[in-house]
Amino acid sequence: MAPNRRKMIVDAATKSFSLFGYKATTMDQVAKLANVGKGTIYTFFKNKEELFEEIMSSLVKEMIAEAEAVLKPELPFTENVHRGLYRILEFRSRHQLMIKLAQEEKEMGTIAVSDMLQHVEDEIIAYLKQKIEAAMAKGAIPKTNPEIISFLLLKMYVALLSDWEKKHEPLSSDEIAEIMKGLLLHS
Amino acid sequence: MAPNRRKMIVDAATKSFSLFGYKATTMDQVAKLANVGKGTIYTFFKNKEELFEEIMSSLVKEMIAEAEAVLKPELPFTENVHRGLYRILEFRSRHQLMIKLAQEEKEMGTIAVSDMLQHVEDEIIAYLKQKIEAAMAKGAIPKTNPEIISFLLLKMYVALLSDWEKKHEPLSSDEIAEIMKGLLLHS
DNA sequence: AATTGACTATAAAACTAATTTAGTCAAAAA
């Protein structure tokens, strides 16, 4: 077995970030976990932040793949929006690394973490926007500013899935679908 | 002129909270500004937090009065929702005390301030909810869970008025009205 | 040519001393 050093490093860092957060993960720690000299890390990544970026970039890809997996072309567009967004936010709320980072942002306000979470959100909006533009081109939904609509849809889902839970009983996927349908269908 | 000590205290505290925030306002400072011995403050208010509560309670009343002032019974319900919420959030974003408290929450994370801002939000939602229940009773809008709808409407307006500005050009009242109308009228 | 870990400059944490502050209460004023 030829040890793939790069992969060892990424796996070790992912595990450590998930367990201890970004700030509390040291490069010495990562090197030890990866069975690698610390200097080796710096032959693959310019610095700690770049290693973090690579890991989070994979995570976004994974998230989007999960969303894609639940889409069904034969369903109405709004139903697919619900399925995709629900899946993404559920992923976010169950994934150990995302949980830890959200906690770190709230409790310690680590700048690198805030920036990264903002970036993840931007990527989700960009993904949604692209889907919305396609639907508009097809005439499936009326033409309006797709960036604003994506932004607003994500905020609505975050409100119903995450924020609502802070003071009330959680809402099920069906309840959320029902609320969205009710809202979108009339004034 | 018989000096109304209670009012002097409340005015002084309001001014100091607006200028320096909750944490950085000392009771000695308030006493001095109000031309009153420190002990006098404690004959009217049990402690600093209760003084804060009285001031914020007035502010919420003022906010709701501003919203009421722009409502017109002859307009459709959704138009009035827009007018009221826009007014409340605009008030919030222009009022010195609210600006200072939002800044203090973000930068220092003062617990008493976080709790108070949450409370203000809850009061806005309660106000909206009552309007929505009335509209539902009249048959102006379909019957669904008024608490969730209020919560979601406020989140949507905050997203469009405050959050959007963080990365894009601000949206005008008319643009927001247009977006909401577009969203609410179809899928 | 690839890998390493001792090394360094810097940042964070721990500790301590000094200061500040919310709230009290005995005395003064009304």
Place this chain on the structure above:
DNA sequence: TTTTTGACTAAATTAGTTTTATAGTCAATT
């Protein structure tokens, strides 16, 4: 009497200092 006051205290916060930990480097090693 009743109301007002500010010196006082215990607790918390801040400022200053020392110690420790860490990101990133690089000469030596494999």
